[in-house]
Amino acid sequence: MRKVRVALAGVGNCASSLVQGIYYYADEKRLRAARGLMHPQIGSYRPSDIEVVAAFDVDTRKVGRPLREALLAKPNCTPVFCDLPEIPVTVQMGPVLDGFSRHMEDYPQDRSFRLADAAPVDVAQVLRDARADVLISYLPVGSEEATRYYARAALEAGVAFINAAPVFIASSPEWAEQFRRRNLPLIGDDIKSQVGATIVHRVLTRLFEDRGVRLERTYQLNFGGNTDFLNMLNHSRLKSKKKSKTQSVQSQLAEPLPDERIHIGPSDYVPWLEDNKVCQIRMEGLGFGDQPIVIDLRLSVMDSPNSAGVMIDAVRCAKLALDHGIGGVLEGVSAYLMKSPPVQYTDDVARRLMEAFIQNPRAAARDVSEDLEEAS
Numbered sequence: 001m002r003k004v005r006v007a008l009a010g011v012g013n014c015a016s017s018l019v020q021g022i023y024y025y026a027d028e029k030r031l032r033a034a035r036g037l038m039h040p041q042i043g044s045y046r047p048s049d050i051e052v053v054a055a056f057d058v059d060t061r062k063v064g065r066p067l068r069e070a071l072l073a074k075p076n077c078t079p080v081f082c083d084l085p086e087i088p089v090t091v092q093m094g095p096v097l098d099g100f101s102r103h104m105e106d107y108p109q110d111r112s113f114r115l116a117d118a119a120p121v122d123v124a125q126v127l128r129d130a131r132a133d134v135l136i137s138y139l140p141v142g143s144e145e146a147t148r149y150y151a152r153a154a155l156e157a158g159v160a161f162i163n164a165a166p167v168f169i170a171s172s173p174e175w176a177e178q179f180r181r182r183n184l185p186l187i188g189d190d191i192k193s194q195v196g197a198t199i200v201h202r203v204l205t206r207l208f209e210d211r212g213v214r215l216e217r218t219y220q221l222n223f224g225g226n227t228d229f230l231n232m233l234n235h236s237r238l239k240s241k242k243k244s245k246t247q248s249v250q251s252q253l254a255e256p257l258p259d260e261r262i263h264i265g266p267s268d269y270v271p272w273l274e275d276n277k278v279c280q281i282r283m284e285g286l287g288f289g290d291q292p293i294v295i296d297l298r299l300s301v302m303d304s305p306n307s308a309g310v311m312i313d314a315v316r317c318a319k320l321a322l323d324h325g326i327g328g329v330l331e332g333v334s335a336y337l338m339k340s341p342p343v344q345y346t347d348d349v350a351r352r353l354m355e356a357f358i359q360n361p362r363a364a365a366r367d368v369s370e371d372l373e374e375a376s
Contacts, residue, residue: 008055022306045320050312050315193301193310197302221263317358
């Protein structure tokens, strides 16, 4: 049985939920029930065919530790929904660069980061030695240099790259071309959740558009208690995150809203919420006869499992592309699974593109490429 050999850049809450999911859905009854899965099988790959072969972090409670222990270590606070077995992987020290915000040291031990005193490894060499197929970047918001480092390591090692962070790699023509030249799959940028703030906001925005309601103004406010929200208290790290989330919603409008009429972004850190993310969305529109239509919505989710439900598909799509010799950005897959893909589609179109890729990867990749050439 072939495996999808995965390396993790970042062993935080999202990585913990993903790895738990790999083992959770190894149970045949759970797999058949398909609760929480968009695709029980992609190509020949089930969730249990994913195998973590390398992991990198910079926190002293994780570096040098067995992966199972690191996934459950503080400051991780995501729910534990599956008993993990021992995994024969030791977390290695990655480069720090801008992947760490100093303000995160100023919190209680179980909340803060504690930077490890260790020399970073050669990530590309580790990927080669581990025979990894796919590298996932689970780096914190604001990790611009660190994300680019791991993207370069993927290119050097010859592995596919999935950018879950709001740093523009797949949506950068220069990076996309490098992966195309190396014939390596690239999926990005900034992972969506299965049913999260951005996807709900997008769908409602499109509903207004399709039903002839003019959206006048809208906001999306998010708060939670995991390290993602703690990291984002440093507002200097938020530029790419706010841009990613805002353009994802704006892309559903024929005429984007002026900046002063749309506000989307993280709002605050509430420690006792832990991995619970709460979102408040307000949409004010004008319907028939210019009469007001207002939506006020509150969404509460467990943040990291919500993300893992999307990543478990992204990983298998990347492997499917490798199997079929397809390199460069996976346009349809990125459009469906990511907030800031190179090309934005409505979600129903993006879903059709992804399903077409799963059914016939080569034909779908060719069709999307031809469509983009015609559009340009």
